Amino acid sequence: MDAPEITSSEPGSFPWRVLHERHPAIIKQLRSHTDLTLDQHTALVSLGAEFTSGAWDPSPFLRAENYFYRRILAITRWSEHHRDPFGFLKQGELTDPGLPHFLDTMPHELPDLLAAAVWGNRSDLSFRLQSGASDAATGFVRDDRSEVLGFLSIGTPTVAYFADNAGRELIADLFLIDSLLESGLAGVVDLHVKPFPYFVSDVIAADLTATVDRLAAEPGRPAELAARLVRARHDGRLNLRRDAFQAAPMSFNQMPPEFEAQIADAGITILKGDLHYRRLVGDRLYPPTTSFAELTEYFPTPVLVLRTLKSEVITGLAPSTVAELDATGEPWRTTGAHALIQHRP
Numbered sequence: 001m002d003a004p005e006i007t008s009s010e011p012g013s014f015p016w017r018v019l020h021e022r023h024p025a026i027i028k029q030l031r032s033h034t035d036l037t038l039d040q041h042t043a044l045v046s047l048g049a050e051f052t053s054g055a056w057d058p059s060p061f062l063r064a065e066n067y068f069y070r071r072i073l074a075i076t077r078w079s080e081h082h083r084d085p086f087g088f089l090k091q092g093e094l095t096d097p098g099l100p101h102f103l104d105t106m107p108h109e110l111p112d113l114l115a116a117a118v119w120g121n122r123s124d125l126s127f128r129l130q131s132g133a134s135d136a137a138t139g140f141v142r143d144d145r146s147e148v149l150g151f152l153s154i155g156t157p158t159v160a161y162f163a164d165n166a167g168r169e170l171i172a173d174l175f176l177i178d179s180l181l182e183s184g185l186a187g188v189v190d191l192h193v194k195p196f197p198y199f200v201s202d203v204i205a206a207d208l209t210a211t212v213d214r215l216a217a218e219p220g221r222p223a224e225l226a227a228r229l230v231r232a233r234h235d236g237r238l239n240l241r242r243d244a245f246q247a248a249p250m251s252f253n254q255m256p257p258e259f260e261a262q263i264a265d266a267g268i269t270i271l272k273g274d275l276h277y278r279r280l281v282g283d284r285l286y287p288p289t290t291s292f293a294e295l296t297e298y299f300p301t302p303v304l305v306l307r308t309l310k311s312e313v314i315t316g317l318a319p320s321t322v323a324e325l326d327a328t329g330e331p332w333r334t335t336g337a338h339a340l341i342q343h344r345p
């Protein structure tokens, strides 16, 4: 479908504000919390200026953002030290005094665990830096849960799970993954994480280890969960995948054969978060009633999207839902207050 590709050309638009407000805010945070040389400070300042100058506005939004995070890694010399420039923020999530209470509130039943994994997606740290981010959890613009629960009840030898953010979102993901494995609904879960730090809080391999360790330190249900996850890792029922394509500025319909081979055997792919959605359907301004099934037909497995709405891309909505949302006058596509559980068998 030929919908226009999203760029940041329109001043004041959501993608424009990401480049002109969110990116400078990320740089400011990095500069005040990370041990940097003078050259690194200078390089970060000029990276910020490159974005506020408007030089990236006409480029595809996805490509501009990708470049921004790649440049941060180059400036902070990730490839030499493997020190996560956003580690201080991720660490803050795991030492948060409110975490034990959050763990206590984790549900037990699969439908509720699916919802917890969706709403966990609001704790995306890059998003929290932008004005207009909502703390409210308003509701689902589409909820295919009963359909997907029917689909999952048949049992799936392998589930491909594309993780999104570290912290509370990953914790909710791990509760869900454990439930799928323990109930036997999934034989194996392949957990796909980013190969390097990306979009501030995206999960990398080190985050999984730190999170499981944190859970293990919390007596009761969290520690029991951690023990089962460690066992599943050893038994080959929970596998970690980190392919470079997971941090590429491309839609999944451009996936190389090596990446496709990693997911082709999955009975379903669960995609977490906003960015995976943009890459799944294409980062384009579709009419929101565009068929999700048709747009995702190319994807090699059935798909389940668990996402809060934090960018302009949306498909597969009923006309009445769109009319209701538009009538609110709110920027419902981008505040993170609305969520989506969308399934294509």
Ligand SMILES: O=P(O)(O)OC[C@@]1(O)O[C@H](CO)[C@@H](O)[C@@H]1O
Pocket (backbone or CB within 6 Å): 018, 065, 121, 124, 126, 127, 164, 165, 199, 272, 273, 274, 275, 276, 278, 310, 311
């Ligand atoms: O993928 P996630 O973590 O749910 O969201 C990533 C995100 O915060 O970044 C993009 C803008 O920078 C938006 O697509 C989205 O709001």
